[in-house]
Amino acid sequence: MEKYIVNSYLKDGTIQVDTKIGDHKLISDERMAEGGQNAGPDPVEYLATAVNSCIAISAGALAKANTQTITDFHVENHVELKPIVHTKRNVVSKMTIKVSFEGNIPQSEKEEFLRHALHVSTVYNTLAKVVEMDVKLG
Secondary structure (H helix, E strand, C coil), rough: CCCCEEEEEEEECCCCCEEEECEEEEECCCHHHHCCCCCCCCCCHHHHHHHHHHHHHHHHHHHHHHHCCCEEEEEEEEEEEECCCCCCCEEEEEEEEEEEEEEECCCCHHHHHHHHHHHCCCHHHHCCCCCEEEEEEC
């Protein structure tokens, strides 16, 4: 079983968060209109980034394992939020995801390749249990 340790620190007097993951550092923030300084993506943008990255990495690993070539792999994610009734908070309600790619995979097999990539994508599968996910091959 794999385990991850992610440490996040709220900068004193701000809403910016510094996160350390191994040798990597990330900054999370909000847009200036929300009281932040726009120093980095907000948490919802990181969530969409995680989904997109996991789908792309899964596709890359799948292609490599099957000695296939994929190029120009692109994931475009449109995230929808809906308000929680009687609060000032939102939840992610839907992600509409468009995936396109080229390579040596015949057009007739691209849908199956994408289905297989989604099947092995950890982040996609985790979120798909709670967020409506509409993925289309573009």
